[in-house]
Amino acid sequence: MTAQPYRSKPVVGETFEAEKAQIEADMREAQSLPIDEYCGFLGDYGRVLRNMADAYQSPDVAYGILLRHSDAVLDRIADEADAEKPGA
Structure with a gap:
């Protein structure tokens, strides 16, 4: 197995x-965590994005792109949850 060259x-x-x-998969899976674990997950996810x-x-440009995408995924998940609420 060959390792991918750095950068x-x-x-x-x-x-x-x-x-x-x-x-997308990480954020959707995180929705099932208890709130304290979810907050910890989100707090640590910046490190995952940096990796x-x-x-x-x-890497700084790539990080910005990935961070904006993760924010958009969280917004989309919140919009989906709001749409599922009765009376929405």
Whole structure:
């Protein structure tokens, strides 16, 4: 098994599909956690995003993209939960 070279991916032109899918799965799974664990999960998730971003040649730019995506996923999950409430 060959390890991926450090910071081998360019940012320009990347779609971040794999990372975005992982973020979506992580955020949806986190919804089932007790509130204290959920808060801890969210508090630590920036580190996870930094690790994902480190594979890119411009990790700060990649981090910003991934962070905005994670925020959008959380907003979407909240909107879905609001839509499921009676009287919504």
